[in-house]
Amino acid sequence: MTNLRGLGELSRAYLLQARRSKTAIFWALGFPQVWLFAFAFIFGPLTPGGVSYLMPGLFALTTMAGAFFGVSYLMVNERENEVLRRYRLTPVSPVTVVLANGVRSMATVTASLMLQWLLAWLFFDITINGPVLSIILVLLIGALAFVSLGLILGCVAKDMRTAPALANLIFFPMMFLSGAAIPFFLLPPWIQGIARMLPATYLIEALQGVMVRGESLVEVAGPIMVLLVTAVVAAAFNSLVFRWESSEPINFKRLVVAIGGLAVLYLAAALLAPAMRMGESPAQEPASAPVERSRLTQQMAQEEGQVGRSFGQAAHEPGVPARSVAHIDP
Amino acid sequence: MIIETKSLRRVYGSTVALNGVDLCIEAGGIIGLLGPNGAGKTTLVEILEGLRMPSSGEVSVLGLDPARQGRALKERIGAQLQSTTIPIDLTPFEVLRLYASFYERSLPVDRVLQIVNLKAKANKLTRTLSGGQKQRLAIGMALIHEPELLIFDEPTSGLDPAARRQLHEILLDLKGQGRTILLTTHYIEEAEKLCDRVVMIRSGEVVADGSPFELVGRAGGKSTIWIDVEGDMDPAPLLVGGAEDQGRQGNHYKFTTADPAATIVALGEVLHTQGVSLTDLRMRRPTLEDVYLELMGDPEEDEGVPA
Numbered sequence: 094m095t096n097l098r099g100l101g102e103l104s105r106a107y108l109l110q111a112r113r114s115k116t117a118i119f120w121a122l123g124f125p126q127v128w129l130f131a132f133a134f135i136f137g138p139l140t141p142g143g144v145s146y147l148m149p150g151l152f153a154l155t156t157m158a159g160a161f162f163g164v165s166y167l168m169v170n171e172r173e174n175e176v177l178r179r180y181r182l183t184p185v186s187p188v189t190v191v192l193a194n195g196v197r198s199m200a201t202v203t204a205s206l207m208l209q210w211l212l213a214w215l216f217f218d219i220t221i222n223g224p225v226l227s228i229i230l231v232l233l234i235g236a237l238a239f240v241s242l243g244l245i246l247g248c249v250a251k252d253m254r255t256a257p258a259l260a261n262l263i264f265f266p267m268m269f270l271s272g273a274a275i276p277f278f279l280l281p282p283w284i285q286g287i288a289r290m291l292p293a294t295y296l297i298e299a300l301q302g303v304m305v306r307g308e309s310l311v312e313v314a315g316p317i318m319v320l321l322v323t324a325v326v327a328a329a330f331n332s333l334v335f336r337w338e339s340s341e342p343i344n345f346k347r348l349v350v351a352i353g354g355l356a357v358l359y360l361a362a363a364l365l366a367p368a369m370r371m372g373e374s375p376a377q378e379p380a381s382a383p384v385e386r387s388r389l390t391q392q393m394a395q396e397e398g399q400v401g402r403s404f405g406q407a408a409h410e411p412g413v414p415a416r417s418v419a420h421i422d423p
Numbered sequence: 424m425i426i427e428t429k430s431l432r433r434v435y436g437s438t439v440a441l442n443g444v445d446l447c448i449e450a451g452g453i454i455g456l457l458g459p460n461g462a463g464k465t466t467l468v469e470i471l472e473g474l475r476m477p478s479s480g481e482v483s484v485l486g487l488d489p490a491r492q493g494r495a496l497k498e499r500i501g502a503q504l505q506s507t508t509i510p511i512d513l514t515p516f517e518v519l520r521l522y523a524s525f526y527e528r529s530l531p532v533d534r535v536l537q538i539v540n541l542k543a544k545a546n547k548l549t550r551t552l553s554g555g556q557k558q559r560l561a562i563g564m565a566l567i568h569e570p571e572l573l574i575f576d577e578p579t580s581g582l583d584p585a586a587r588r589q590l591h592e593i594l595l596d597l598k599g600q601g602r603t604i605l606l607t608t609h610y611i612e613e614a615e616k617l618c619d620r621v622v623m624i625r626s627g628e629v630v631a632d633g634s635p636f637e638l639v640g641r642a643g644g645k646s647t648i649w650i651d652v653e654g655d656m657d658p659a660p661l662l663v664g665g666a667e668d669q670g671r672q673g674n675h676y677k678f679t680t681a682d683p684a685a686t687i688v689a690l691g692e693v694l695h696t697q698g699v700s701l702t703d704l705r706m707r708r709p710t711l712e713d714v715y716l717e718l719m720g721d722p723e724e725d726e727g728v729p730a
Binding site for chain 2: 096098099101102103105106109110113114171174175176178179180181182183184185
């Protein structure tokens with residue numbers, strides 16, 4: 094189905110294009126950093142735990158924006174400019190085109206996440222409660238899941254007028270309902286119920302687990318599973334809705350199968366996944382997880398002894414107190 | 424037979440784009456598809472390329488059905504689309520290298536750059552190329568896998584005369600290498616210059632098919648002759664020879680004739696017997712353009728006919 098040389102060369106060409114396009118670099122790498130500073134200055138002082146506590150939500154926003162705006166726009170643009178139509182005259186398969194778009198998007202999303210992390214570390218001295226490798230792994234799995242979803246949008250959106258509308262329609266509800274913009278514990282219970290049906294919620298839950306609560310990958314296996322299944326299922330659904338040309342009608346039966354399939358997946362996730370730990374207000378003593386609690390306190394004690402894994406230790410400024418989860422300690 | 428269609432029809436909503444096209448094209452040479460905008464040329468070539476499905480009728484390209492055996496066919500045909508679609512932010516070298524990777528076998532990129540005369544621009548971004556250079560790159564993209572059949576849809580559209588001539592030379596070189604090229608165009612003099620065979624299409628139907636000479640001959644058009652002499656001439660003997668008097672154009676006498684050879688012979692006699700001397704003689708043979716305009720008729724009907 095896929096010609097590996099073709100996949101390699103097409104991915105390479107896409108990466109070259111991404112590197113050479115100034116607008117692509119600005120929107121993919123630059124724009125998410127605006128949120129970092131906005132969130133840090135607006136919500137940072139209000140949030141117990143400061144910017145460190147905001148990072149999982151910010152990472153989720155960056156991933157979602159990269160996927161729903163970046164990924165889909167590039168694909169719609171290539172279809173509208175008939176570049177894909179020309180590829181259609183060659184033996185290259187849809188799978189190759191979708192995978193190569195995925196490679197490019199994974200690269201840009203990952204780069205903007207790493208840049209965000211670097212800036213957060215340099216400017217806000219964030220504290221990380223877990224191994225860097227686990228966090229990177231969760232970020233990559235999250236990026237994979239959302240890039241897969243973004244590619245579906247890229248296949249479905251008709252043109253460059255409908256693509257932004259659809260992207261906003263997906264992005265904003267996910268931003269406000271998943272805990273990415275508004276801390277999850279502040280959401281009313283019925284919205285929390287809706288949030289359990291959104292993939293973004295699982296990404297934030299997993300990231301908070303490995304970044305803030307100091308959990309191991311095994312402890313966030315539930316949300317990671319939801320993300321992995323999303324990545325695989327959404328990638329497979331791409332082959333149902335892929336179109337070479339803007340004038341090709343969308344096959345509604347296949348579209349219904351794809352959207353219905355994802356809906357069933359997230360309904361199942363909402364019903365089966367364990368309770369969101371991020372539902373617990375960091376200001377309150379959580380009743381449900383005393384074991385985690387004690388481990389977390391231990392770790393914080395360690396950190397206060399300057400042997401913790403503070404990611405930004407080198408950048409500590411003397412006048413600024415290290416804002417960390419230590420604030421939640423009663 | 425490299426291309427064969429039988430009663431090929433394609434309908435878009437209430438518009439008939441192709442209305443029963445029968446076409447047999449053998450390997451070798453340049454075959455021109457000529458017709459006004461909206462005549463169905465692009466629909467026809469896109470069905471041959473497998474980009475569109477016919478509403479009814481049969482198609483076979485290199486013995487394969489483009490709709491069902493597209494994968495095998497794509498290795499063997501190369502095409503350029505009417506709207507030149509070259510990926511941005513890449514160089515011609517990178518674009519050709521990318522296209523080469525899609526095929527099982529391909530020519531070296533440098534060889535293709537040489538054929539389409541783009542070596543000097545190999546490492547410049549495609550957006551800096553001129554219209555003619557982009558079109559040549561599009562031809563290169565179609566050549567990279569050494570296809571048996573090349574299909575070019577209006578490759579010279581919108582190019583300046585020099586760029587067009589350069590492209591003509593490339594097409595003639597390819598023909599010299601024994602390739603078969605199917606070319607759509609609405610430049611008649613281009614078809615006359617390049618094509619071994621011309622197929623004229625109007626409102627989705629083939630209205631003429633043959634070599635440019637055959638078509639002009641078959642249409643039986645008249646030649647025009649202009650004569651300028653010193654003194655007064657009585658044209659009566661010319662009219663006996665079959666010429667029709669069209670009056671004067673400036674100082675020149677103007678005649679039309681179906682048999683220019685007979686008219687010229689008659690002119691010799693006029694000069695001899697009337698004692699006038701010839702100062703100028705010009706002749707224009709009927710061209711493919713005359714045939715074309717006669718066959719295409721009212722340009723207002725070019726939008727396709729209602730189903």
